[in-house]
Amino acid sequence: MVRQLTKKYRNLTAVNGISFTIKQGEIFGMLGPNGAGKTTTVEILVGLRSADAGEIRVLGFDPAAHKEKLHQKIGVQLQMPALFPRLTVGESLKLHASFYPAPFPVDQVLEWIGLADRVKTQTYKLSGGQLQRLAVGTAMISNGDIIFLDEPTTGLDPQARRQMWAVIGQLKAMGKTIFLTTHYMEEAQYLCDRVAIIDHGSIIALGTPEQLISEHFAEKAIELPQVLAEHKESLLNLPGVTRIQADGDKITLYAAQVEAAIRELIQREAAGVLTLSGLSVRSASLEDVFLKLTGRSMRQ
Ligand SMILES: Nc1ncnc2c1ncn2[C@@H]1O[C@H](COP(=O)(O)OP(=O)(O)OP(=O)(O)O)[C@@H](O)[C@H]1O
Ligand SMILES: [Mg+2]
Structure with missing residues (x-):
């Protein structure tokens, strides 16, 4: 339970009066761009x-x-993990296990994080992604009631990320509560029961991914390659299009009636006004929610 949490660094307000409650057994995600206040x-x-x-x-x-009482009951992976470079992967996990009353077995965790074949490797010899996985392992081994993971999959390749999602899902199935931060939209959408979107120290939206999307978008998104400025206005009067959003090299139309809008687009292409190569239609995502609420893309 967090009520009106505020943290200032000199004159910078890193966290600005945020409130939320985490439910037992859920995966709660804090989604936000660099500097939003997640690590704080x-x-x-x-x-x-x-x-x-x-x-x-x-x-x-x-x-x-x-702090001491709490630390026996929670697992923590920090964004800047403190690992001893000369200890091996196995020794690092064993050390962390010793902090807890009923840790998971080292072998079990090695398998979860996919480092069983690196058990005797000193941590300074690990790759960035392997170090990241070890850091997550040091949190998991706690067998704590709540596992805090600060950007658990940053720097992982897509396959390792998927594997991490599976393990986090397994921990949830065991009844653990997970609090994680991420700046990956698809991670929050796929993994989290509830998501708090944080920007400049404030929570700007909170709910299940489905709630957040349906609250803001009844429409579907039609993505097109960027069009000439003089054609942009005319896209708004396509049938069923409620809003357009330009973002870098693409333009997104939000349309309640996708078919009608596409029919008209095809006619305009035939008339030579625009090209539809690369057109795609998708349901709205958390990325669209972020874009709508902040006016910018999270990747910027
Ligand atoms: N020790 C510190 N002293 C001064 N400013 C700090 C300190 N730690 C963080 N900040 C500032 O507070 C703000 C929030 O930082 P924080 O690390 O919580 O963001 P974050 O959401 O975790 O970002 P990232 O995605 O990059 O990890 C940033 O503007 C950051 O520069
Ligand atoms: Mg951070």
């Missing part, structure tokens, strides 16, 4: 940083006052 929030929730204002309870504890 995680570090405060696990007692590694102090808040300037607000009330926080994690498993009933105020993390600022009962």
Whole structure:
């Protein structure tokens, strides 16, 4: 439970009065761009940083006052993990296991993070993605009631990311509560039961991915390659199109009646006004929600 949490660094407000409650057994995601305040929030929730204002309870504890008690019951992966370079993968996991009353077996975690064949490798010899997976493993091994993961899949290749999603899903199936941060829209959408979108220290939307999308979009998205400026206006008067959004080299039309809009687009192509090569139709996504709420793309 977090109520009106605020954190300032000198005159920069990194977290600006955010409130939310995490439900037991859910995967709760904090989705936001670089500098949004995700790491600051995680570090405060696990007692590694102090808040300037607000009330926080994690498993009933105020993390600022009962850090030690809390740490026995939670697993934490930090964005900047502190691993000893000379310890091997196996030793690192064993060390972290020793902090907890009932840790998972090292072998089990090695398998989850796909590093069984690296058990005797010193951590300074690991690749970036392998280090990242080990960091997540040090949180998982806790067998804690809540696992905090600060960008668990950043830097992983698509296959390793999928594997990480599967393991996080397994932990949830075991009854764990997961709090994770991410700047990957598709990760939040695929994995999280509920998502808080955070931008400039404020939560600008909170709900299940489906809720967030349907709240903001009854329409589908038609993506086109960027058109000439003089044709842009005319796209708005396509039948069924409610809004257009230009973003880099593509333009997105939000349409309630996709068929009618496409029929008209085909006629305009035949008339030589625009080209439809690369056209695609998709349901709206969290990316569209972010774009609508902030006016910018999260990748910028
Ligand atoms: N120790 C610090 N001292 C001063 N400013 C800080 C400190 N830590 C973070 N900040 C600033 O606070 C803001 C929020 O940072 P934070 O690390 O919480 O963002 P984030 O959402 O985790 O970003 P990222 O996706 O890049 O990890 C940023 O503007 C950052 O520069
Ligand atoms: Mg961060």
